[in-house]
Amino acid sequence: MKNVLILYYSRHGATVGMAQHVARGVESVAGCEAVLRTVPEISEVCEAVADSVPAQGAPYVSLDDLKACDALALGSPGRFGNMAAPLKYFLEKTSSLWLSGSLVGKPAGVFTSTSSLHGGQESTLLSMMLPLLHHGMLITGLPYAEADLISTQSGGTPYGPTHVSGSDSARPLTDEEKRLCFALGKRLAQLAHKL
Template identity: 45%
Template structure:
């Protein structure tokens, strides 16, 4: 398989659109690496449709994401690397992402994800709302799969900024407010691009 065949899957869940914004920035970073293609996918929704329809904000976000297909576990097996994006729920990944990962037992039995690079990104409501715990806890099942964890190094100088925002050596992140009324900053999006670019570069090196 040539470098041109490399695919990095960005699989995410987004309720109010902020994790999706990070996902698109991650995809941009992947696309900056020659011969590597980003593939965006959403994990399946668990919220009942009538609940979505009754909330104009959530409904509008879901409609805006209709162009992004829903993921299945075979997408993970077919990718050369995977970057997972989840909003934080009380310091952990959201239930939609957990349910998706819990379906990967057959891939684990066959070792289908072993040796593939992986990264994680998240969004939280508050500054100390569990960004790092969410990213690290999301890494645990990826390590069980034998994936190679890729973070964001301090050569990404924005990590050294003292300004309000997200991002850490563990992965990309954003603080979006108690009602998700804020959006990822330009700094947050730049760090997300760096994460995508790094995973793509590592995938390329592993293939070579």
């Protein structure tokens, strides 16, 4: 069984919705399991003291989850063209995995949600790719063979799936956005098998 870790941060629910569609894509491939994980909030004053298990949703990620995965999908809302601080904070604590080479050669992809169409989606995706490249992961995006990349009127890039959630973060995923998330999950699962 191949384990595809879907690690995300979601404040208003749009990114978790995307993660769930990525998971459906992973599980459409025989012999693959999607493992959903999130990261805790952080405080700007001091490290927040949070329950070790979230009140709802996916469990918090551990370094062991990352080490054990065969592929990784990383998702975050855009924050001024960058990934959200809680996800970045977690990634900055992965030096031991970098030193041991635990993620070298594993496929990875990224996805994001922003409130506006021009909210820095592509730069957010690129910001998430950088630490993965330092870990030696093999970055995959979405090929234009995915027809939804050409027809979408909202989110979607060759760098990874995107979603436009609206200024109130309440706009649901479009059918194209759902299919692009599914396609990323399926692609990662297939690559995990091939590699």
